[in-house]
Amino acid sequence: MQDGSHVRISNVSKRFTTTSETLLALDDVTLDIEHGEFVCLLGPSGCGKSTLLRIIGGLTEPTDGGVTIGGQTPSDAQAKKELGYVFQDPSLMPWRTAEDNIRLPLHVNRAMNKDSAPPVEELLTLVGLERFGHYYPSQLSGGMQQRVALARALAFGPSLLLMDEPFGALDEITRETMRYELMRIWNSDKKTVVFVTHSIAEAVTLSDRVVVLSGQPGRVKGVVDIELPRPRTADMESNRSFVDYANDLRKLLMQEGGDG
Amino acid sequence: MDNPSMQDTSTSVRRRLVSAMSYVVPPVLALLLAGIVWETWVRVSDVPIYMVPPPSEVLKQLFWEFDFFINEGSVTLFEALVGFSIGAGVALTGAALMAHSRFLERSLLPLAILVKVTPVVAVAPLFVIWFGFGPIPKILITALITFFPVLVNGVTGFRSVDRGSLDFLRSLNASRREIFLILRVPSALPYLFSAFRVSIPLSVIGAVVGEWFSADRGLGSVIIVAHSNLDMVTLFDAIFVLAFMGVGLTALVSVAERKALFWHESSVVV
Numbered sequence: 001m002q003d004g005s006h007v008r009i010s011n012v013s014k015r016f017t018t019t020s021e022t023l024l025a026l027d028d029v030t031l032d033i034e035h036g037e038f039v040c041l042l043g044p045s046g047c048g049k050s051t052l053l054r055i056i057g058g059l060t061e062p063t064d065g066g067v068t069i070g071g072q073t074p075s076d077a078q079a080k081k082e083l084g085y086v087f088q089d090p091s092l093m094p095w096r097t098a099e100d101n102i103r104l105p106l107h108v109n110r111a112m113n114k115d116s117a118p119p120v121e122e123l124l125t126l127v128g129l130e131r132f133g134h135y136y137p138s139q140l141s142g143g144m145q146q147r148v149a150l151a152r153a154l155a156f157g158p159s160l161l162l163m164d165e166p167f168g169a170l171d172e173i174t175r176e177t178m179r180y181e182l183m184r185i186w187n188s189d190k191k192t193v194v195f196v197t198h199s200i201a202e203a204v205t206l207s208d209r210v211v212v213l214s215g216q217p218g219r220v221k222g223v224v225d226i227e228l229p230r231p232r233t234a235d236m237e238s239n240r241s242f243v244d245y246a247n248d249l250r251k252l253l254m255q256e257g258g259d260g
Numbered sequence: 261m262d263n264p265s266m267q268d269t270s271t272s273v274r275r276r277l278v279s280a281m282s283y284v285v286p287p288v289l290a291l292l293l294a295g296i297v298w299e300t301w302v303r304v305s306d307v308p309i310y311m312v313p314p315p316s317e318v319l320k321q322l323f324w325e326f327d328f329f330i331n332e333g334s335v336t337l338f339e340a341l342v343g344f345s346i347g348a349g350v351a352l353t354g355a356a357l358m359a360h361s362r363f364l365e366r367s368l369l370p371l372a373i374l375v376k377v378t379p380v381v382a383v384a385p386l387f388v389i390w391f392g393f394g395p396i397p398k399i400l401i402t403a404l405i406t407f408f409p410v411l412v413n414g415v416t417g418f419r420s421v422d423r424g425s426l427d428f429l430r431s432l433n434a435s436r437r438e439i440f441l442i443l444r445v446p447s448a449l450p451y452l453f454s455a456f457r458v459s460i461p462l463s464v465i466g467a468v469v470g471e472w473f474s475a476d477r478g479l480g481s482v483i484i485v486a487h488s489n490l491d492m493v494t495l496f497d498a499i500f501v502l503a504f505m506g507v508g509l510t511a512l513v514s515v516a517e518r519k520a521l522f523w524h525e526s527s528v529v530v
């Protein structure tokens with residue numbers, strides 16, 4: 001591993017121009033993310049979380065500033081298959097079985113396939129779907145589909161996992177289960193994760209660090225280190241310190257204006 | 261899939277047979293009834309045979325001249341299928357290019373629309389002058405008439421991809437070619453099959469219209485000759501064979517569609 005930060009976001013701004021108006025979605029965002037760190041981007045809807053994640057992933061170009069991933073541009077990181085993306089919708093291909101969906105990334109940009117890529121069976125077991133490899137997405141529940149999407153993002157052994165409200169479309173109960181499943185999976189090989197959410201509980205449970213964004217224009221309002229012991233369990237949610245962190249974040253979110 | 265018992269298999273075969281019958285039996289009964297009404301009407305009201313022939317005569321001739329109708333029918337079928345393949349092939353290539361470039365779409369689509377709104381019947385004689393009396397003008401007319409539905413649905417289909425799947429492939433640095441093959445082609449299939457269901461019957465029309473203008477072979481020319489001889493029985497036979505051809509081809513497309521689109525909502529029977 002290289003020295004220094006894994007992801008470096010330097011003075012990133014993003015302006016969207018439509019025919020009628022321009023909108024400043026991100027205003028001068030600077031952030032460093034360490035190797036193996038789990039960072040949540042927390043903020044209200046429309047504050048630019050997805051846009052920031054897309055800029056990190058090289059799907060959107062910033063208007064100003066730049067991002068490096070392990071010292072390279074996002075598009076170089078894409079080309080080396082260093083980025084595993086999970087979206088709010090599972091976005092699986094309905095004509096492929098779960099297994100074939102997970103295998104799909106290996107058929108793309110083949111030159112960059114790594115020997116370290118885990119076998120599909122292992123991935124299915126990791127996400128708890130060992131018996132469902134032959135199922136089509138329409139035969140799986142929403143939570144199961146999102147597990148497939150997660151396995152697919154891990155299939156080619158990326159070093160950075162970008163997750164955009166991956167549990168946002170799930171019911172509350174499944175959501176909680178998935179949270180601890182993700183923790184278990186992450187504990188096994190500590191990838192760097194950038195996780196977008198608008199749920200405070202989710203942010204506290206998962207993160208090493210929570211970056212709170214303010215809305216319109218999106219700015220970094222504050223950064224909170226979550227120093228709860230790992231592995232994190234569901235019991236912790238009633239702990240004094242968990243509740244304190246949640247309250248801190250809530251206060252930060254409610255606070256008027258930028259950089260408090 | 262895992263290990264269905266023999267009994268499961270045989271009951272499911274039986275169930276499928278029953279459901280197939282439930283599709284076939286009602287229309288066959290309706291057809292039979294229509295035939296009986298028609299026959300009775302012709303017999304009772306003494307319509308002259310050079311106006312409307314009784315179905316019994318039509319079937320009798322079809323039976324005795326079966327080889328003749330099969331031969332002429334296969335000429336028409338050949339022209340229709342080759343024409344459709346060319347029309348659909350050119351349309352798919354065009355659609356793939358247009359789906360990738362708004363510029364190409366803007367320059368080529370008006371041309372395609374121009375071709376579409378021009379009545380085929382009007383250009384058919386021209387094709388005969390240019391390409392002579394063989395199968396080529398018929399094939400070209402068929403290609404022309406089947407081309408447009410496939411083009412338009414192809415452009416829409418190749419573009420109608422799931423946003424997240426596209427982003428995912430992009431995040432892997434997939435090439436345009438990979439995105440086309442892995443995502444765009446399967447996503448377009450529902451649109452393409454709707455186009456085929458329109459174009460396939462059109463292909464038979466194209467072949468027949470082509471034969472009207474210049475042919476000594478094919479059901480189109482059979483119709484023209486029978487018409488000038490006031491030979492209504494042969495005329496009706498030609499129409500029957502053409503109708504049967506249309507039904508058969510459409511059924512084939514439906515079967516292929518059901519196989520290819522097993523994953524698509526439209527194939528879920530409610």
Ligand SMILES: Nc1ncnc2c1ncn2[C@@H]1O[C@H](COP(=O)(O)OP(=O)(O)O)[C@@H](O)[C@H]1O
Binds near residue numbers: 045049
């Ligand atoms: N492609 C785009 N074109 C124009 N405006 C956009 C585009 N993408 C996002 N926006 C705008 O940028 C703002 C931030 O959007 P987004 O990053 O999706 O927010 P979040 O993910 O936090 O809900 C919103 O106001 C949204 O309308």
Ligand SMILES: [Mg+2]
Binds near residue numbers: 049050051164165
């Ligand atoms: Mg979002």
